[in-house]
Amino acid sequence: MMDERYIEVILPLKLDWNPVYKTSDPRIVVGSRVRVRFSGRDYTAVVSAVNVSPGNTEPGKIREIVAADDSFMPSVKEEIEFWKVVADYYLCTVGEVFKAAYPSMKIDNDEARKRREERLRASVEKYERMLSRARKDETRKRYAARIELLKGRQPVYDSSFDEVQLTPSQKRALTEIEAAEEGTVLLNGVTGSGKTEIYLELARRTLERGKNVLYLVPEIALSRQLEERISERFPDVLVFHSGLTAAKKRDVPTEVRLRERYVVLGTRSALFLPHHELGLVIVDEEFDSSYKQDSPSPRYHGRETAIMLSKVHGAKAVLGSATPSLESLYNCSIGRFHEVRLSERYYSGAPTEVLLVDTAAERKKRGMRGDLSQKLIQKMRETLEKGGQVMLLRARRSYAPAVQCEECGDIPKCPDCNVTLTLHKTFMDRLVCHYCGHAEPFTGTCRKCGGHLVPIGAGTQRIEEEVRELFPEATVSRLDGDTPEKEARGIIHEFEAGKIQILIGTQILTKGFDFGGVALVGVIEADSLLAQQDFRADERAIQLLEQFRGRSSRRGRGGILMIQTREPGHPVFRALSTGIMPDLLSERRQAGFPPYTRELRIVIKDSSERRLEAMSRDLARVLDVPLTGPYAPVNERIGGEHFRHIRIMLQRDRNLTPLKRKIAAAVSSFEKDRRYTGHIHIDVDPI
Numbered sequence: 001m002m003d004e005r006y007i008e009v010i011l012p013l014k015l016d017w018n019p020v021y022k023t024s025d026p027r028i029v030v031g032s033r034v035r036v037r038f039s040g041r042d043y044t045a046v047v048s049a050v051n052v053s054p055g056n057t058e059p060g061k062i063r064e065i066v067a068a069d070d071s072f073m074p075s076v077k078e079e080i081e082f083w084k085v086v087a088d089y090y091l092c093t094v095g096e097v098f099k100a101a102y103p104s105m106k107i108d109n110d111e112a113r114k115r116r117e118e119r120l121r122a123s124v125e126k127y128e129r130m131l132s133r134a135r136k137d138e139t140r141k142r143y144a145a146r147i148e149l150l151k152g153r154q155p156v157y158d159s160s161f162d163e164v165q166l167t168p169s170q171k172r173a174l175t176e177i178e179a180a181e182e183g184t185v186l187l188n189g190v191t192g193s194g195k196t197e198i199y200l201e202l203a204r205r206t207l208e209r210g211k212n213v214l215y216l217v218p219e220i221a222l223s224r225q226l227e228e229r230i231s232e233r234f235p236d237v238l239v240f241h242s243g244l245t246a247a248k249k250r251d252v253p254t255e256v257r258l259r260e261r262y263v264v265l266g267t268r269s270a271l272f273l274p275h276h277e278l279g280l281v282i283v284d285e286e287f288d289s290s291y292k293q294d295s296p297s298p299r300y301h302g303r304e305t306a307i308m309l310s311k312v313h314g315a316k317a318v319l320g321s322a323t324p325s326l327e328s329l330y331n332c333s334i335g336r337f338h339e340v341r342l343s344e345r346y347y348s349g350a351p352t353e354v355l356l357v358d359t360a361a362e363r364k365k366r367g368m369r370g371d372l373s374q375k376l377i378q379k380m381r382e383t384l385e386k387g388g389q390v391m392l393l394r395a396r397r398s399y400a401p402a403v404q405c406e407e408c409g410d411i412p413k414c415p416d417c418n419v420t421l422t423l424h425k426t427f428m429d430r431l432v433c434h435y436c437g438h439a440e441p442f443t444g445t446c447r448k449c450g451g452h453l454v455p456i457g458a459g460t461q462r463i464e465e466e467v468r469e470l471f472p473e474a475t476v477s478r479l480d481g482d483t484p485e486k487e488a489r490g491i492i493h494e495f496e497a498g499k500i501q502i503l504i505g506t507q508i509l510t511k512g513f514d515f516g517g518v519a520l521v522g523v524i525e526a527d528s529l530l531a532q533q534d535f536r537a538d539e540r541a542i543q544l545l546e547q548f549r550g551r552s553s554r555r556g557r558g559g560i561l562m563i564q565t566r567e568p569g570h571p572v573f574r575a576l577s578t579g580i581m582p583d584l585l586s587e588r589r590q591a592g593f594p595p596y597t598r599e600l601r602i603v604i605k606d607s608s609e610r611r612l613e614a615m616s617r618d619l620a621r622v623l624d625v626p627l628t629g630p631y632a633p634v635n636e637r638i639g640g641e642h643f644r645h646i647r648i649m650l651q652r653d654r655n656l657t658p659l660k661r662k663i664a665a666a667v668s669s670f671e672k673d674r675r676y677t678g679h680i681h682i683d684v685d686p687i
Contacts, residue, residue, distance in 0.1 A: 006052045006062065009045035010083070011038055012099035014092075014297070016668065018048055020055065023065045031074035035066040044069050046098060048080055073257045076276050082312045086305060091600075091664040091682045092297040100298055101272035102253075146235050166201065169344040170194050174201060177318060180338040184307050186286075186328050187320040189342030191550025195320045196226075196514075197346075199282050200233050202318065203263055207234075211279020211315070213263045214270060216302060218288035221479075222511045223265055224489055225496070229514075230265055240266035240273060243485050268293060268302035271309055278313035281306045285512050286319035286328060287543050292687050299683045303328075322550055323543040326585055330595035333585075352549045352559040354577040355379075356568040370466040371458045376522050376562050377470060383560075384474060384501055388519030392463060392504045393548055395528050397480040398432070399425040399462045400455030403442070407451025414438050418637045424482065425461055436639040463524055464504045471502065479505035510547040518552045522562040530572060533634055535593050536687065539584055541572045549576070592649060594685070598656060600663060601686040602646040604630065606679055609642040615679070616644040619670050623648075623663060660684070 007028060008018045021036055028034060032047045054062055083097040124147055131143040166174065170193075177185050177198070189195045203213045215230070217223045220243045230237050240252045256262055256273045264270055268291050283291075283306045291302030303319060310317035319328055319337070332339040357373045367374045380390050400423040404411045412421045414433035421431035421440075429442040444453050455462070464478045477491050477500045494500045498517050503509065509521075523529075529541040545563070552559025565573055575581045589596045604619065606612035616630035629646040636643050648663065650656055664682060671677045 004064075005050060006054050007034075007047050007065075008049040008052050009034060009036060010048050010080070010098050011036070011043050011045045011095050012102070013038075013043070013095045015095050016093055018094070019045075020052060020057065020062055021065045022059075022062050023068075025065075025068055028065075028068055029074065031076060031080065033069040033072035033074070035069050037063060037066055042066060044072070046075050046080065048094075073254070073274075075274060078276065078278075078312050079274050082309055085308050085312060086298055086300060089304075089308065090298045090300050090684045091660060092299075096297040097272075100269075100296075101274075166197060167194065167344065167346060169342055170198055170346075173340050173342045174198050176338075176340045177202065177316075178205075180316075180340070182336070182338040183310060183315075184317040184319065184331075184337045186324055186332055186337045186339045187318055187342060188324050188339055189320065189322060190345060191322040191547070192345040193322075193342040194346035195284070195322075195342065196229070198342075199284070199318070199320065200230065202280055202282070204233070206280040207261055207263070209279060210261070210277070212261060212275065212277050213280045213282070214273075214275065214278060214306075214309075215263065215265045215282045215284070216270060216291075216306060217265070217267060217284050217512070218290035218302075219508060219511050220267060220485070221488055221492060221508055222285075222513065223267060225492055225513060227265055230263070234263045236262075238262055238264045238266075240264060240270040242267065242269060268300075268305070271300075271302060271305050275309070275313065278309070278315045281310045281315055281317045283317065283319045284321075285547075286321050287323055287325035288511075289540070289687050294683075297681065299681070299686075301685055301687070304685065323546045325543075326539055326588060327595040330585065352552050352561050354549070355560060355562045356573055356577055357562060357564045358566070358568045359564050360566045369470065371463060371524055372466060372470065373564055376564065379520055379560060379562060380471070380502070380522070383520040384471070386519070387517075388557075389495070389498065389500070389515065389517040390502045391509050391515075391518055391521045391548075391551055392467070392502065392524060393506070393509050393521065394458065394460050394463050394504065394524040395506055395544075396422075396457070396459045396525075397461070397482055397506050398422040398434075398459035399429075399465075400459055401457045402455075403431070403453040404456050405446035405449060405451040405453055408446060408449040410446055410448045411456075412447070412453070416638070416640045417635065419635050422459070423455055425465075435635060458524070460504055460506060467502055467504060474501045475499065476502045476504070479503060479508055481506065481508075507544060509551065510544050512547075513551060515551060516557075518559065519557060520560045520562070521548050521552045522564070523548065524564055526563045526565040526573065527567060527570075530570065535588075535591065538572050538582070542575060542581065542584075545572070545576055596652065598650045598652055598660075598684075599686060600648040600650065600660065601683040602629075602648070602663075602667065602680065603683060604644045604646070604680050605641045607641055612642050612644055615674065615676060616646065618674070619667070619680070620646055622670055623666055625659070625663065 004022045004024050006020050006022050008020055010018055019038060028047060030047055030050055034045055034047060035042055036045050083094050086097050087094045127143050127147045131140060134140045134143055187195055206213050217226060220241045223239060223241055227239050238252055238255055253273050264273060283303050286303045293300050307317050328337060331337040357375050359368065359373060362368050362373045369377060383390055402411050402420045403423050412431055413419060414421055416438055417433055417435045419433060419435055421433055423442060424430050424432050430439045431442050432439045446453055460478055460480045464476060468476050479488060479491050495503050496515055529544060530537055549561040563573055571582050604612060604616045620627060620630055625648055627646055627648045630644040633643055633645050650659055667680055667682060671680055
């Protein structure tokens with residue numbers, strides 16, 4: 001019988017210590033998966049250390065593992081190291097990061113391999129059929145090469161695309177990125193400058209060096225359009241995001257482990273795949289707030305976590321955007337990042353013209369038809385007559401953000417969240433809470449006095465209704481959070497093909513889509529972008545509007561951005577029209593806000609508001625650091641839970657990390673001492 005050894009394991013639980021077990025199985029090493037019994041339940045754990053000391057526990061009280069779990073391939077050391085780095089920075093436990101990396105905890109490698117072979121065979125058969133029907137020699141050659149690549153199971157760059165020519169500006173940027181000694185590079189390139197081509201060339205060169213590639217995008221919809229573009233170069237690209245089926249989510253980690261070379265395209269969750277030999281991490285549209293995970297723990301930001309991942313693997317991280325975050329610009333200014341500028345558009349042509357429409361003035365002179373100004377309507381007509389496409393942005397989905405009684409003035413609110421209910425018009429009109437999902441039929445009658453309820457404001461549904469009435473001959477569609485995923489994919493394809501003339505939507509329209517036919521983009525009720533209780537409101541508005549401007553005038557065509565606002569003199573709108581941007585970094589420095597400081601937000605929740613008030617005040621007293629709060633956030637009640645926040649601003653100096661750990665320890669002690677576990681969490685770098 002083999003000698004027993006003590007091993008330390010990571011459980012998918014919120015534990016600030018790693019349990020120790022014993023085993024006599026010689027196959028178990030660091031990274032192995034084992035099944036263990038903990039607190040009356042069986043768990044799959046990952047071995048984090050072997051041959052450890054039993055510590056203060058008597059050897060006879062240390063349990064034996066239940067069994068080795070061969071349904072998992074071992075984790076590589078970089079994977080475990082990455083979990084520890086993330087847990088340390090975001091003040092959570094390694095177990096919580098482990099759970100985020102493997103949420104289902106169910107992977108059957110044999111089944112995954114079988115499905116992998118079936119998918120491979122189906123892809124090969126598809127291209128063989130296409131090869132048999134192809135008439136041109138060039139096409140036949142490409143399909144034959146694709147078949148060989150798929151059979152080889154490696155995403156080797158398809159050399160038939162080597163003819164893609166980079167502009168001199170792109171070549172200079174590429175050379176500078178590769179020469180940068182800093183591990184993180186910010187590619188600051190104007191919209192339409194061809195950043196994607198640079199990413200793909202970097203990916204090709206990385207694969208040639210025997211390393212792998214992770215390409216991150218902020219939204220699922222954007223990954224779908226990019227998938228087709230990337231797969232032309234890398235036929236066997238792996239795609240990973242929350243919209244995949246459960247089977248796909250289990251297959252992709254196995255594929256990553258089995259492949260020697262790979263390219264992964266994904267949203268933020270793709271960071272936690274079992275990466276190995278990683279040489280390049282791309283974070284496209286790095287400023288996007290979609291990269292931030294709000295819940296559950298770890299509450300990480302995809303951009304910062306991607307940099308952590310690249311450092312663990314010794315890889316290069318490339319952050320790209322036409323509107324970089326102030327955090328990234330700050331990091332460039334202090335030498336943490338290397339900035340590479342790309343100021344020339346790939347296709348030369350006229351820049352996008354910015355026109356501001358004063359809706360308050362237009363209403364006075366009857367220049368509005370519903371929520372659209374006559375000026376915007378006229379530009380839409382001219383654009384459609386010339387064969388161009390139109391995109392309209394309204395930053396609120398639904399038919400109307402609220403309804404109000406004409407008699408008593410009551411505005412219906414969610415019974416669980418105390419926030420305004422939003423009117424959605426579908427086959428059955430409903431009032432919906434966008435926070436907890438509560439929904440109730442819309443009868444049009446006030447539940448307090450019986451008066452008539454009327455819509456207040458306009459969401460994307462109402463804008464779509466108005467546009468259809470104004471342009472009955474045009475093909476109109478809508479893309480927002482209410483659009484089913486399968487339908488969204490079809491809308492993107494049809495708009496890209498020119499089959500849809502007018503597309504209305506929320507912020508998703510501003511993402512990095514490449515639609516060549518768009519000549520006019522319009523913003524409805526732009527003031528709502530600024531009406532946020534957030535010091536980042538101006539920055540986000542400028543980023544969003546600049547990104548939206550970039551959806552027009554592509555392929556060298558001129559374009560127009562029309563902004564409808566009641567306040568055309570606002571610095572944000574003035575900056576868009578003049579090109580002179582406000583010095584937001586200086587404003588942040590003077591106010592003592594990030595990126596010149598680090599923010600921690602402590603969130604306390606409780607179903608009892610009285611207990612919440614007492615506990616949050618007591619917690620604030622024991623933290624012993626300068627803070628703001630506790631205070632009620634804008635949405636102080638969600639899903640039946642009341643919330644209080646405590647905000648702590650920390651100086652960016654050598655005491656930052658120790659102070660963060662001290663605060664986390666104080667919170668943990670408070671939870672245990674007051675038996676308040678599960679009510680408090682810390683959000684590092686909230687947005």
